Amino acid sequence: MSRVPFYLRERLDDVKQRVLFETYEAQKLPKWEQVVLTWIVLFSFWTIISANVKAENLLIGGLATLVISLFMYEMLTEDIRRSGHILEKILYISFFVIPQYLFIMAFRLIESNFKVAKHAVFMDINPGIVKIKTELHSNTGITILANSITLTPGTLTLDVNKKLGETYLYVHWISVETLNREKAGEKIKGDIEGWLRKIFW
Amino acid sequence: MVEEDLLVNPFGWGVLILIATSLILSYRVLFGPTLADRIVGINTVTTKLVVILAIFGFIMKEYFFLDLAIVLLMVNAVGSLILAKYMEGAK
Amino acid sequence: MIEYFFLLLGESIMVFGTLGILRFPDVYTRLHAATKCDTGGAMSILIALTIVSEASPLIRLKFLVLAFLIALINPMISHAIARGAYKHGIKPKVVVDMYAWDNP
Numbered sequence: 001m002s003r004v005p006f007y008l009r010e011r012l013d014d015v016k017q018r019v020l021f022e023t024y025e026a027q028k029l030p031k032w033e034q035v036v037l038t039w040i041v042l043f044s045f046w047t048i049i050s051a052n053v054k055a056e057n058l059l060i061g062g063l064a065t066l067v068i069s070l071f072m073y074e075m076l077t078e079d080i081r082r083s084g085h086i087l088e089k090i091l092y093i094s095f096f097v098i099p100q101y102l103f104i105m106a107f108r109l110i111e112s113n114f115k116v117a118k119h120a121v122f123m124d125i126n127p128g129i130v131k132i133k134t135e136l137h138s139n140t141g142i143t144i145l146a147n148s149i150t151l152t153p154g155t156l157t158l159d160v161n162k163k164l165g166e167t168y169l170y171v172h173w174i175s176v177e178t179l180n181r182e183k184a185g186e187k188i189k190g191d192i193e194g195w196l197r198k199i200f201w
Numbered sequence: 202m203v204e205e206d207l208l209v210n211p212f213g214w215g216v217l218i219l220i221a222t223s224l225i226l227s228y229r230v231l232f233g234p235t236l237a238d239r240i241v242g243i244n245t246v247t248t249k250l251v252v253i254l255a256i257f258g259f260i261m262k263e264y265f266f267l268d269l270a271i272v273l274l275m276v277n278a279v280g281s282l283i284l285a286k287y288m289e290g291a292k
Numbered sequence: 293m294i295e296y297f298f299l300l301l302g303e304s305i306m307v308f309g310t311l312g313i314l315r316f317p318d319v320y321t322r323l324h325a326a327t328k329c330d331t332g333g334a335m336s337i338l339i340a341l342t343i344v345s346e347a348s349p350l351i352r353l354k355f356l357v358l359a360f361l362i363a364l365i366n367p368m369i370s371h372a373i374a375r376g377a378y379k380h381g382i383k384p385k386v387v388v389d390m391y392a393w394d395n396p
Contacts, residue, residue: 048357049271051264051350113305113332116325120312127321128388143368150367151331156324157367158374158391170391172320172374172384179388211296212344215337218303222310229313229322237319237377241326244369245313248330248362249306252337255358259341267354274361281369285376 013163020137033086034077038069040090041076079138079200093199101195105151108190112153119174128176129158132185134167134193141200142167148192155188212256219249236291240284247277295344302336305329318385319377327370335359 029037042065050057119125136142146157149171158170171188178184208214223246230242251270258266309329316322338359342352378384378391 045357048350048353049268051348051354053350109328109332109335112328113308116312116328117305117308120308120315120325123315125316125321126387127384128386129384129391130388131390131394146371147364147367150327150370151363153328154324156320156327156374157371158320158378161394172324172386174321174324176387211299212341215299215303219306222306225310226313235319235377235380235382237373237380237382238322240373241313241319241322244373245309245326245330248334248366251358251362252334255338255341255355259345262347264347264351264354267351267358270358271354271361274358274365278365278369282372285369285372288373288376289379291380 029077029080029086031073034073035069036086037077037080037090038073038075039066042069079140097195097199101192104191105148108152112151115153124175126175127172129170129172130176130179130181130184130188132169132171132181132188134169134185134189136193136196136200137162137167138200141196142169144200145169145189145193145196149188152188152190152192210260212260216253216256219253223249236288240281240288244277244281247273251277295340298336298340298343302333302340305333305336309333319382320374320384320386323370323374327366331363331366334362338362 043062046061046065047053047058050061134142134145136145142160146160146169149155149157149169154174156172156174158172161168161170171184173184173188177187226242226246226249230239230246233239233242251274254266254270254273258264258270306329309325312325312329313322316325338355342355345352345355
């Protein structure tokens with residue numbers, strides 16, 4: 001791809017963006033489902049923060065969060081894929097995906113803490129910046145993947161590069177083991193990308 | 202009253218350890234070789250301060266400290282983002 | 293009893309994170325220590341507070357919301373600081389630098 005002239009590369013970029021955008025638009029959730037998802041998240045946050053279960057408090061909070069979710073329904077749920085009924089999706093996300101994710105990430109976080117402690121005591125570091133490829137394209141999915149990579153042992157995301165419909169991440173690795181892109185991607189990403197691809201685009 | 206409670210409770214000793222680590226980290230804030238080191242130090246000290254506020258809220262049984270901790274965390278996020286953006290442009 | 297285990301775990305993680313921030317050679321490796329050890333230690337101490345607290349359950353959930361916000365915000369800030377430090381011109385002490393290959 002690097003031999004293509006510059007103007008042609010720009011055209012190719014445009015076409016690819018358009019094709020990707022159309023498939024993305026076709027998979028979007030309907031509007032009222034986006035509003036309901038946003039309202040559920042905002043209302044549970046209101047209830048926990050205000051710590052008050054009187055009726056008038058819940059009424060005021062429900063109305064205010066409904067108005068906010070009517071305006072801002074695109075921000076949270078723009079990148080979620082369509083699959084099945086909305087109730088099924090809510091139950092699937094809240095009882096299957098999130099507990100699995102939290103359980104695995106807790107153990108990865110403790111492992112990374114001990115690894116940093118080991119590196120800090122013995123100073124056996126061999127740092128390097130490697131480039132890996134990911135299959136995710138949506139902004140929310142890339143953000144969650146980058147944050148998870150930062151919390152898993154020995155890695156820290158530096159920058160994101162979106163080019164020609166493909167997404168690359170630059171990762172600072174505290175002890176470089178391999179320079180091959182596929183092997184490094186498997187070692188760094190682990191299972192997290194597979195779970196995120198179930199929900200996000 | 203409060204001083205007695207602070208050292209009887211094991212979480213009070215935890216507050217002391219957190220304050221000691223924050224004081225050690227102020228070396229990185231004061232004498233950091235570059236600008237980024239100072240920002241890392243400030244960010245770390247603020248996260249420890251959030252935890253100290255939550256522990257105080259638990260020990261004194263005054264739970265509005267938790268709201269203060271959440272607000273301090275969000276202000277820290279916005280401030281660090283602005284500092285990072287400033288550092289990106291400055292030469 | 294388990295809350296004191298969580299408290300001890302969090303405090304020792306914080307102490308080792310401070311040691312890492314003092315001893316590592318450049319900004320990027322210091323960010324490793326800062327982000328991971330702060331997030332892990334703070335979440336561990338907040339889980340211990342959630343277990344030991346005697347308040348009503350909604351107030352206990354506030355501790356968990358605080359832990360969730362820390363886990364959401366801390367990696368994002370470290371990502372922003374690392375990118376800003378690279379654009380600022382601080383060279384990392386590394387064996388291989390693929391970011392400099394693509395952005396000369």
